[in-house]
Amino acid sequence: MKTKHFTYILLFGFPFFGFQNKVAAQSTYEQKWTLLKQENEALAFDTGIKLSDAETALDKKLFQIRKQFLADTEQQKIPLFNSSFNELKPLIERSQLFEIFQSMPKGGLLHTHSGGITDVKWVITAARKYKECYVYDQPDHDQFIFGQLAFFEAGKVPKGFVSLDKKLISDPSFEKQLAELLILKRDNLCTYTNYWIEFEKRFKRISLLLPYRPFFKEYYKKGFLDLADNKVQHLEIRFIFDELYDFQHGKYPLKTSVTDLQDVVKEVQKNHPEFSLKLIYSSFKFLDPQSVEKQLETAFELKKELPNIISGFDLVADEAAGNSIYSFREDWMKLDQLSKKYGVKMPLFLHAGESNSVFNKNILDISSLDNPRIGHGLNLIYFPNTMELIRKQNKLVEVSPISNQVLGYVSDLRNHPARVLLSNGIQCSINSDDPSVYGYEGLGYDFWVAFVYWELDLKAVKKLVFNSINYSSLNESEKKKALIYLNGQWDDFIRKMNAKLK
Numbered sequence: 001m002k003t004k005h006f007t008y009i010l011l012f013g014f015p016f017f018g019f020q021n022k023v024a025a026q027s028t029y030e031q032k033w034t035l036l037k038q039e040n041e042a043l044a045f046d047t048g049i050k051l052s053d054a055e056t057a058l059d060k061k062l063f064q065i066r067k068q069f070l071a072d073t074e075q076q077k078i079p080l081f082n083s084s085f086n087e088l089k090p091l092i093e094r095s096q097l098f099e100i101f102q103s104m105p106k107g108g109l110l111h112t113h114s115g116g117i118t119d120v121k122w123v124i125t126a127a128r129k130y131k132e133c134y135v136y137d138q139p140d141h142d143q144f145i146f147g148q149l150a151f152f153e154a155g156k157v158p159k160g161f162v163s164l165d166k167k168l169i170s171d172p173s174f175e176k177q178l179a180e181l182l183i184l185k186r187d188n189l190c191t192y193t194n195y196w197i198e199f200e201k202r203f204k205r206i207s208l209l210l211p212y213r214p215f216f217k218e219y220y221k222k223g224f225l226d227l228a229d230n231k232v233q234h235l236e237i238r239f240i241f242d243e244l245y246d247f248q249h250g251k252y253p254l255k256t257s258v259t260d261l262q263d264v265v266k267e268v269q270k271n272h273p274e275f276s277l278k279l280i281y282s283s284f285k286f287l288d289p290q291s292v293e294k295q296l297e298t299a300f301e302l303k304k305e306l307p308n309i310i311s312g313f314d315l316v317a318d319e320a321a322g323n324s325i326y327s328f329r330e331d332w333m334k335l336d337q338l339s340k341k342y343g344v345k346m347p348l349f350l351h352a353g354e355s356n357s358v359f360n361k362n363i364l365d366i367s368s369l370d371n372p373r374i375g376h377g378l379n380l381i382y383f384p385n386t387m388e389l390i391r392k393q394n395k396l397v398e399v400s401p402i403s404n405q406v407l408g409y410v411s412d413l414r415n416h417p418a419r420v421l422l423s424n425g426i427q428c429s430i431n432s433d434d435p436s437v438y439g440y441e442g443l444g445y446d447f448w449v450a451f452v453y454w455e456l457d458l459k460a461v462k463k464l465v466f467n468s469i470n471y472s473s474l475n476e477s478e479k480k481k482a483l484i485y486l487n488g489q490w491d492d493f494i495r496k497m498n499a500k501l502k
Contacts, residue, residue: 045460046422052494057498062457065096065100081413084186085438086187087187089439101444102230103231104231106430106443107429107467107482108482109227110398111432112237112435115210116434117223117436128164130214133209135149135163138160149205149206149208183436184199184202184406186406195407196320213252224277228268232442234482236279238280241298258310274482277309278474279310280312280313281298281303281312285319293330296335296338303346311349315350319355319360329365335348354376354378367395374397376404378404379417381417399450400430401416401453402440402449403438414454422454427467430465
C-alpha cells in the first residue's frame with residue numbers, strides 16, 4: 001500500500017510542487033513589477049493630486065475622446081506625429097478636445113513676451129486706421145526690412161515707406177502677404193532654415209509700432225481681452241521696456257508704459273474682474289555685463305516705484321548666439337547690494353536651456369541663483385544632478401510646447417523633454433511663449449498638444465493649471481484670491497463638461 005502511495009506522489013505530486021513553485025515565482029515577479037510601478041508613479045510631479053468622483057468621471061471621458069481621436073486620425077492616415085503645428089492647426093480646431101480645452105480655466109500664462117500676444121490680423125487692421133502708419137515695401141537692408149510697420153509724422157517718412165492704408169487699397173493681396181510676414185510657420189518638419197533669424201524678423205516688423213502710445217494701449221487691451229476670454233486669469237509678460245511717444249507730446253518717461261498697462265488692466269477688469277498682470281523686466285543676452293548692470297539698476301528703480309507690477313528680471317534672445325548666464329555672474333553677485341539700496345528684491349526668471357545641446361550649460365546657473373522659474377529648460381534632462389537640485393528647490397519650468405516645435409527644438413512632440421521632467425517630479429506649467437508670432441491666440445492649443453502628445457490624464461492637467469497660480473509672482477494675498485477664483489471656475493468646468501459629455 002505504501003508503495004502505491006509513493007507511486008502516486010511520483011506521478012502527480014512533483015508536478016503539483018513544481019506548479020506551486022511557478023506560482024510563487026510569478027507572484028514575486030508581479031509584486032516586484034507592481035512595486036516598481038508604484039515607486040515610479042510616486043516620483044511624478046502630480047503625485048499629490050487626488051481627483052473627486054466628478055473629476056474621475058470626466059477623466060475617463062477625456063481618455064475615451066482622445067482614444068477615438070487617435071483612432072480616427074490613424075484610419076484617415078493623418079501623420080499626426082510627423083506633422084508640424086502649422087499643418088495640424090485646422091485639425092486641432094475641428095476636434096472635440098480643442099473645444100473642451102478652450103473652455104477650460106487655465107489659471108495663469110507665466111511665459112510670454114511683449115509684442116507676441118496679439119493677433120496679427122488685428123494688428124494690421126488696427127494699424128491701418130492711423131494715417132501716420134507706414135509700411136516698408138522695399139527689399140531688406142541694414143536699417144529696415146520688407147513688411148516692417150512704423151508710425152511717422154508727415155514729411156518725416158524715410159525712403160522706402162509708403163502709407164499702409166494706401167498700399168492695401170492699391171494692392172488688396174498685400175494684406176495676406178503682410179500677415180504671412182508677421183507669422184512664423186514651419187510648413188513641415190523637414191524644412192531647414194535659420195528659424196531664429198526668421199523669428200526675430202517677426203518682432204522687428206512690429207517693433208516700431210508698439211512704442212507709439214495710442215497704438216500701445218490698443219494692442220495690449222486687445223491681447224488682454226483675448227486671453228481673459230480664453231479663460232486665462234493671470235498674465236506675466238517678459239517685457240522689453242521702451243519710452244512711449246506720440247506726436248503731440250514727444251517721449252514719455254519709462255514708467256508710462258507700466259502705468260498705461262495698469263490702466264488697460266482696469267478696463268479689462270470691468271468685464272473680467274479676476275484678471276491680473278505682472279511684468280518681468282527683460283533685457284538681452286547679447287549685451288555685455290556692463291550694459292546688463294545698467295538695465296538691472298533701471299529695473300530696481302522701476303520696481304521700487306511700482307512694486308506691485310514689476311516682479312523680476314530676465315535676459316532674452318537666442319541662447320546659441322548670446323552670452324551665457326555665467327558670463328553675467330558679476331551682475332548676479334550685485335543683486336543683494338541692489339536689493340539693500342532700493343529696498344526691494346529682484347528675483348530672476350531667466351531663460352535657460354532653450355537648447356538641444358549638452359554644451360549649453362545655462363541651466364547649471366539656475367540652482368545657485370534666486371531664480372524660482374526657468375524659461376523653457378529643454379536641456380535640463382542632460383544634467384541629472386541639476387535636475388534633482390531644481391526638484392528639491394521646488395523651482396518651476398515654464399514649458400512652451402508649440403514654440404519649441406516651431407523653433408526646431410522638438411519635432412515629434414511625443415519626445416518633448418517635459419515628459420521626462422514631469423515623470424521625475426519637476427514642476428511645470430504650460431505656456432504659449434509668442435502665440436501671435438506662431439499664428440494663434442490663447443493657451444488652448446498648447447494644452448491640447450500636451451494632453452494628446454504626452455498622454456496626460458486630468459490629474460496632470462489640473463496640476464499644470466494650478467501650478468500656474470501657485471508658482472506665479474502674485475503676492476500671498478493676491479495668490480489666495482486667485483486660487484479661490486480658479487477653484488470655483490475649475491469645479492464649474494468639471495460640472496458642465498460632465499453634463500455635456502454624456
